[in-house]
Amino acid sequence: MEKQFPIVQYVDEDGQLVKDDARLDKEQLYQFYRAMLRARMMDKKCLNLQRQGRIGTYVQYEGQEAAQVGSALAVEDGDWMFPTYRDHAATMTFGHSLTNLFLYWKGRLEGSIPPEGKNIFPPAVPIASQLLHATGTAWAEKKKKSDRVSIAYFGDGATSEGDFHEGLNFASVFNIPVVFFNQNNGYAISVPMEKQMKSKTIAQKGLAYDIPSIRVDGNDILAVYFETEKAVERARSGGGPTLIEAVTWRYGAHTTADDPSKYRNQQESDQRRQTTDPILRIERLLNNQGWWNEAAVKEMQEEITDEMNDALQASESVEKPDLNQLFDNVFAEPTWTIEEQRMKHNRISKEVGQ
């Protein structure tokens, strides 16, 4: 199976092009680079903020930037994105605001709201459930005869859930324009791939559903971008779903509430930072092409730092919501039960002076 689903690479670990026909232009490479840098800086920032107690438990993705950023750059305005709790590199690349991302991690509903015109679902917390929403939403687009597609993100553990299989099966049966984008980072919390499934690849699971499936090097942004673009194109032109397995690695813990040294050897993570890191790889590529520009990169870092600081400040100046927010948006029109509970809460909190 691993032979049948070879890992597609465009650029190797030394930053050498291994695919002759890969389109390469300096500007686009810098766009990729900048988006990944921004994602990484944001992840580091959030990790620090969590350590300082300024945001709640945080879910990091460092190491998975190429997979998330590359795939997100391959979809367009009007398309639908279905992230999990770990996919904010994808959402911020697709246009989610940094202010709202900070708000999300401060436990604010506002944080899930995408900018006007961007179709981004609130991050799915129940594993694999979003694959069905992506399928349903894309099904609606198909019925409306638009050429809009959905992209759904999920991890390796998610492929054990029924909703993964139901999502692929529905998409296959009804030829739905959806891209199932898997990030195989080797672990579902503490459970390694080989204990999660006997199959050696995730891509092969698409075979059963007759869905074109590929494995890509998830740390090679060119491979991710161009292969996702093909899948998106196929979906747009009526060719139906694709399953993409991006083989990647996250350096850190599952979340800031978890200690990875309990279940995996962190030395391997440290080693990978030197070898397979997605950002290093594109730096090496830029270097090899003679396009590396120290000053430009420095400027990028400064811009991103400013953008993050502004966003953080904006998010910290948003006032705490009133508990009354909770009673809104349960139904279009609140039921009497909800209205009564709202009034009772307001009356009692006045009485007890809260």
Next chain:
Amino acid sequence: MTTVAAQVKKLTMIQAITDAMKTMMKEDDSVLILGEDVGINGGVFRATEGLIEEFGDERVVDTPLAESGIVGTSVGLAVNGFKPICEMQFFGFIYPAFNQLITHATRMRQRSLGRYTVPMVIRAPYGAGVKAPEIHSDSVEALFTHIPGLKVVTPSNPYDAKGLLIASIEDPDPVLFIEPMRCYRTGRTQVPDEKYAVELGKAATVKEGTDVTILTWGAMVQDTVKAVEKWEAGKDASCEIIDLRTLYPLDKETIRKSVEKTGRAVVVHEAPETGGVSGDVISLINDAAFFYLKAPVQKVTGFDTPVPVYSLELDYLPSAQKIIHAVEQTLQY
């Protein structure tokens, strides 16, 4: 334009349900039906009979056998402009979809602060007394009245079935519409041809009375009416019977007014006793009509056991004797 006098015809409940879906599908292209065997077969109870012929397989969709798939994809369809009606083949098979319902369908509005909404209906046949195999007869409405963001509706006659289903389809939020199987083909009533809605959240007074209020729903409504009519003959006491019709949100006003009038109440449901909707009804009576009560509120329910298969299912269901026994208990105070 010519106006035609409103036509009425006599329909069974299942026909009224079909009629409701047909009415709405004609009126609104965004209404879709998804489910197992709902197409050519017209559903195992024939609720969707004839609809695929009329509306095609793009709108009446035979899905793979996957309840989570049906509800989960419908969340996406609903967010993106459609109004799916999902058929669960039996209520007892909704469990695989429970996750989608509770973690997504019912909270999408709040999670997205109103950006995404899920106008969807899930229909499911339920209730004992039809000699169905294990699991098919479960009456687990209380699992769903506990879910924030979900309305739970159940008709007991053909007229209500059509009007309540139309109101459910038109509701901007998810509605669970559970259909008492036992009522599907027992009796026909007059059902107007035209579109009409029976407002959600409103109970119906099925029979007026002065001494005891009986609150019930689904198939137990007819059972209660029969039991009470027999009992009342020759008595100088009478029962008021209320069909709750919507189990979330309950119709507080109708319940309050009736209990204020009679001073006594009995709740009858076939679902298991513990954690049942009866608990909410009684708590509501405590809140709204405590000083009018002349006796503790009684309940007559199924047991905290799985709904038995048919050799025992009639023993499981609240019998006429048990209902009358509870009525007499309240009258002794």
